Amino acid sequence: MADGAPDLTPEEIKGALAQLDQALHHHDLWVESIYCCLICRIQPDERDLAADAHRRCRFGQWYYGPGSERLSANPCFHALENEHRKVHEVATLLLRLSGESRTVSVADYERLTSALKQMRLEILTLAREFEETLFNTDPLTGARSRIGMLTKLREQQVLVRRKIGPCSVAMMDLDLFKDVNDSYGHVVGDQVLAAIAAFVRANIRPYDSIFRYGGEEFLICVPNTTLDTSRKLFERIREGLAGLRHKAHGHEDFQTTVSIGLTLLDPDVPVEQSIERADKALYRAKSEGRNRVSVWDVSEK
Known part of the structure; x- marks a missing residue:
């Protein structure tokens, strides 16, 4: 892993990749629900309007849950937290505007899409780092190859x-x-x-x-x-x-x-x-x- 991060075993790396993939899948589903609320003007989930919405979605539950503790020293992991929080902050703003029957501006919409792209980039960067670490790890001993x-x-x-x-x-x-x-x-x-x-x-x-x-x-x-x-x-x-x-x-x-x-x-x-x-x-x-x-x-x- 990156300097300063604890070495993970190959099994832990494989598990982290699987968890990350599953968490990303759930977040993609969440994004679809947000778009549905904005386009169809339906009532959003109350959790998406909360101040700590980023902790309540399925991705946030994984990120802040015990399953990700071993990843917490990784710099990419912390960068991901910031981008995920931004996504929810912008989404909450847009949901509130929509709920008040106010127009969502193009600039606000672009803020959401930009935040989503940046978050996905951080996820792919973290996944690539895990994959490279796995490739560079001796499978028998867990030492680097x-x-x-x-x-x-x-x-x-x-x-x-x-x-x-x-x-x-x-x-x-x-x-x-x-x-x-x-x-x-x-x-x-x-x-x-x-x-x-x-x-x-x-x-x-x-x-x-x-x-x-x-x-x-x-x-x-x-x-x-x-x-x-x-x-x-x-x-x-x-x-x-x-x-x-x-x-x-x-x-x-x-x-x-x-x-x-x-x-x-x-x-x-x-x-x-x-x-x-x-x-x-x-x-x-x-x-x-x-x-x-x-x-x-x-x-x-």
Whole structure:
């Protein structure tokens, strides 16, 4: 999702798209009823004349209901609220004019159609964002896929170059993951990957990003964080992951560990080189015994 918005699981994104589509359908039906009232001069629903009419329609009930809580941090979601409110404000005005047998001016009518177009644009923008997020999400782990990884890192590199703040990049790899697959099967291995990615997502900030780099390897981007602060963060994540217990049918619960290589995103070299540095630090963490965080050293050039 957009920076600052919490990451949604693929299931949540699919659910949000379905809810948004249904809410839009109900709003289209509402628009037809408004036009019917204005053209045929019939009595409108009292809810459409209320000061909080935008909360009473089916779309508003969805928007302000518990089903949309996970979307509330998304900037597009808040922009949609403003446009939806405008639609109802103009519609209420036109309904009152019509009810008083006063002429609805062309300008007022155009205000309504303009507000409706803007609201639909906001809905389509939000839906497109959900669809792109779904496309860029690894279906197994819920982490972002590699598709948008370099773009994200290059965006952060620009901010580092402008001295907005440092950015840390970490490569994380499950230790001895082949043994997990060999001992418990690939289904359990997939469950372990998903559980580890979920733990990391729950323990980083909304504007941090975790990408599935490949296999059992993940890249994590942590903006506005010094190397010392990010190392403490990843030590906590490493310890937390080592304490996770995984289940396998017919076996006792088991635990796994991860190794992590860490570096700062360098503003003066291609982002691929910063990834390579994090990977070298990861390799050192593996060679020194695994289950540890290693920071890239300039001597490793």
